[in-house]
Structures are given as structure tokens and as C-alpha cells.
Amino acid sequence: MSDLATLLAQARTAHENLMAGAGDQVRIHRPGPAVFDQATGGETPGADLVLYEGMARVKPAGLIKGTEVQAGEREIRLRDYEVAVPWAATVPPGEVIRPGDELLVLAGADPRMTGLVLHVTGRQFSSLATAWRIYAEDREA
Structure with missing residues (x-):
């Protein structure tokens, strides 16, 4: 193993230890298409496709000020997050994992984050990274 490969392996292990210590657990899923329910005449949510479930590190991306945008008749505030998974x-x-997928915080050292639903906006690939980074936003109404 080259020096770089050894260093990367050590850094990735250290980053996973940081994630394990933080205690954040997430599920990244793609909502399934709605299914017509003949009994009620309405639609019910389809089965989700779970893309990843496990440890992570969820943190605000920069100052968590947020951006106000108009969505239909409502004003919502967008807050960006960076989520690192192994x-x-x-x-x-x-x-x-692609934009439009959802990320649910299942547990964390900060219990106020449990249940937080984030919407994936992008992801980063790199052979020299210590974690896989996924970018998401909180769409607070």
C-alpha cells in the first residue's frame, strides 16, 4: 500500500470514528410514487426506496441564516446542511443518491435534530475524500 493510500485509510477510519462519536444516524430514501387507492378514491404514498441507512455527521453548511423564498402561496426558509457518511x-x-431524495435524521447527539427531514440538493465524489458528502436543505415553512 502506498503512503497516500495508507494515509487515506487512516483518515477515513478517523472520520468514521468521529461520526460514531457524534451518534448521528440517518436514512436517505427516495419517496415512492403515489398509488391510487380504489377504496378511498385517493392516493396513498408508495413504498420508499431506502438508499442508505446508518451513521453520519450532520452539520449546518456555513452560517445557518437561511434564504427566504416564495413557494406557491407560502414563504419558506431554506437552510443548507452538509451530511457526511462513510x-x-x-x-x-x-x-x-440524487437531488430530490430525502434524508431523515433518525438520531443524534443533539436530540432536537431527530426527525429533521432534509431534501438532497447534491453530492460530492472524490477519490481523496475522507467521507462521502451529501448536500441537503431544510425547507422550513
Whole structure:
């Protein structure tokens, strides 16, 4: 193993230890298409496709000031987050995490974050990264 490969392996292990210490647990999923319910005449949510579930590190991306935007008749505030998951994390074969997927904070050292729903806006790939970074926003109404 080269010096760089050894250093990266050590850094990735250290980053995973940081994630484990923080105690953040997330689920990244893609909401399933709505299904027509003949009994009620309405639609019910389809089954979610779970892309990843496990440890992570969830943190605000920069100053958590937020941006106010108009969405239909409502004003919402967007707040950006960076979510790091283990570099070696995998998703189901043939799938990728993409904008529009949802990220649910299942648990964390800060219990106020539990239940927070974030919307994926992007992701970063790098062979020299210590974690896989996913960018998301909180769409607070």
C-alpha cells in the first residue's frame, strides 16, 4: 500500500470514528410514487426506496441564516446542511443518491435534530475524500 493510500485509510477510519462519536444516524430514501387507492378514491404514498441507512455527521453548511423564498402561496426558509457518511457507504445496485431524495435524521447527539427531514440538493465524489458528502436543505415553512 502506498503512503497516500495508507494515509487515506487512516483518515477515513478517523472520520468514521468521529461520526460514531457524534451518534448521528440517518436514512436517505427516495419517496415512492403515489398509488391510487380504489377504496378511498385517493392516493396513498408508495413504498420508499431506502438508499442508505446508518451513521453520519450532520452539520449546518456555513452560517445557518437561511434564504427566504416564495413557494406557491407560502414563504419558506431554506437552510443548507452538509451530511457526511462513510466513504465506503454503498447504495442499492443501479441507484445513486440524487437531488430530490430525502434524508431523515433518525438520531443524534443533539436530540432536537431527530426527525429533521432534509431534501438532497447534491453530492460530492472524490477519490481523496475522507467521507462521502451529501448536500441537503431544510425547507422550513
